[in-house]
Amino acid sequence: MNKFYTFFILLLAGCFISVYAKGYDDVAVRDTNEVKKLNTRAYDNRLTNPQQTVEDAAAALAIAEKLPDELKYKKFLGESYRIKGIGNYYLNQSRAAIDDYLKARNVFREIKDLRSEAKVNNNIGNLYLDSDYGKALEYLNSSLQIAQRLSDQQLIGSSYLNIGNVYYRKKSFYQALSYYDRGNAIFSKIKDSVNLIQALQNRGVIYFNIRQFDKAEQLLLAANKAAKERDLNKPVASTNLTLASLYIAENRFEDAERIVQEGQAYSLAVKDDKLASDYNYTIYQLELKRKNYERALHYLQVIFQQDSTIHISNESTQINIIQEQFKQEAKERDNALAAQRQQNDRIKFWAVTVVAGLLLVVIALLMNNVKRKTATNTQLTALNAEVLRQKDNLDRVNHHLEEIIDERTKDLQIKNKKLSEYSSYLSHQIRGPIATLRGLMNLEKEGLVDEKECINMMDKCVSDIDQKIIEMSEMLNDTSKTVF
Structure with missing residues (x-):
């Protein structure tokens, strides 16, 4: 009789656990779909409204942190960190970006998601573009090698564009153009319109620097038009900046003034201080070539003040990144200790x-x-x-x-x-x-x-x-x- 009662109680407990587990799984699936939706919207806004990208990714992160502690759900947590880092990168918040990227990389390493880890390496490489070319190439080549091993065409193309950006900053224009052309070919093939706009813009910048103005104008106008059609504020502001310099070089002052005014409006929309400073320098060049020396001197003073601030920021960016890496390593050690404690508790x-x-x-x-x-x-x-x-x-x-x-x-x-x-x-x-x-x-x-x-x-x-x-x-x- 006692055995019968024991069996009956165990049967009821099993039924209760089964119903509870099914309800819990339904909640997890619903939350997962919400995280996907927020991350997709955040990523799509990165070139239009990076502040919105950060906010949406943070909302996704808050939900993802409450998902079950299982490998199949942790990918959503890592992707939320990565997209939040992208938003901070476009807002020139390098310290916040590296913190998000390192957290994302730790998650992807834990679940052994090599493709997502390569994406994070690509993002970290971009952070080093203006401070350490060697480090930038190290991360970008690492991402490219993994992408090629996995035959991920989209990531291969992105790596090509970013490696080209390093060589452009090193003034190796033809080497940069070679990588831009490879990226352009991939994005044309897979019909990635957003990255294709970036490839068109980058190639236009190179042709401007090698003094092939007609080809540069053709590519930049094409990129500008496509960016406006997709409401991508940052690419519009960037292409206008190069177009203005091109028009100044050709003494087309009215076209330059028009394109500068339009570009300044777009740079304000994305809240990019560096772009605003670049536009002031372009206006200075325009007024100097027009021989409006008083206005040119005014903008030179403004540029000097902005350059001092930006220079300090650039010099400290490398220090901040290293500092955040050390902090993250310390956190990893703390996490290892916490994991050991959890193991002890188990x-x-x-x-x-x-x-x-x-x-x-x-x-x-x-x-x-x-x-x-x-x-x-x-x-x-x-x-x-x-x-x-x-x-x-x-x-x-x-x-x-x-x-x-x-x-x-x-x-x-x-x-x-x-x-x-x-x-x-x-x-x-x-x-x-x-x-x-x-x-x-x-x-x-x-x-x-x-x-x-x-x-x-x-x-x-x-x-x-x-x-x-x-x-x-x-x-x-x-x-x-x-x-x-």
């Missing part, structure tokens, strides 16, 4: 479960054999002692690891402070004479200053720069000296 749980089972067995055996009770109790006591001994050992190891992490964190803070001081010194002390040189060169080209006087002033600027470099070298070599 061991304890199963140990307690086993103990409970053994106790039940002991109770049953007490009814049949009193002698077995003593042996079983001895075994349980030994098992408990071993568990406690292991726990004590693990506590000592964890305490030692925490001390090591604290020491390394303090060391990193000291090094980061020193790097910040050198960056600030370089920005404030050297940018001033360089800006003066640029202004003098423009004034001398227009014949607004006496050549001998200009040479004397330029010589003074060069001497100042040389002196600052010597001082900087002395400070770098003498660790006892401070910047200020």
Whole structure:
């Protein structure tokens, strides 16, 4: 009779668990669809409204974090981090972007999703475009190799475009054009209209730099038209910037002024400070070529102020990225410790479960054999002692690891402070004479200053720069000296 009651209770429990599990799976599927929808919308808005991209990806991330802790759901968590990082990248928030990218990469590595990890490497490579060409190529080539191994045409094309961007910044224009052409061919084949617009724009920029203005204008206008049709604000603003420079070079001042006004409106829409600064420099070039020297001087002053801010930001970007990587590595160590603790907790749980089972067995055996009770109790006591001994050992190891992490964190803070001081010194002390040189060169080209006087002033600027470099070298070599 007792066996019948036990069987009946177990049957009811099984039915309850089955119904609960089905309901839980239905909720997970619904939440997964919502995460997909938000991520898709966020990614589509990256070139139109990157702020909206960040907000939608953050909403997707909040849902994804509540999904079951299973490998099949973790991909959505990683993709939410990656798309949020893309939005921050287009908002020039490099520090937030690298934090999101590293979190995404950790998730993809955990679930062994090589394709998604390659996408993150491609994104991280873009972060290094303006600070470290070697690092940029390292990440981008890693992404390209994985994409080629997986035959992922879309990722191969994106890697080609981004590698081309590195060579463009290195002024290796023909090498950059080679990669742009390869990317353009892939995107034409797979009919990826958004990346095809980027490829058209990039190729147009190269042809402008190699002075093939007709070809450049044709490509840039095609990219501009396609971007407007898809409401892609950032590509429109970028293509207008190059078109304005092209029109200035051809003395088409009215066309240049029109395209600058339009481009400024689009750059404001995407809230890109760097684009706004580039437009001020283009206006300066336009007014200088028109010989409107007073307006040109005004924009030169504005550019100097913006350049100082942007330069400081660019110099600190590399430091921020490295700092975030160190922080992420520290978090990974913390996560490893947390995982170890969870493993210990699971061991304890199963140990307690086993103990409970053994106790039940002991109770049953007490009814049949009193002698077995003593042996079983001895075994349980030994098992408990071993568990406690292991726990004590693990506590000592964890305490030692925490001390090591604290020491390394303090060391990193000291090094980061020193790097910040050198960056600030370089920005404030050297940018001033360089800006003066640029202004003098423009004034001398227009014949607004006496050549001998200009040479004397330029010589003074060069001497100042040389002196600052010597001082900087002395400070770098003498660790006892401070910047200020």
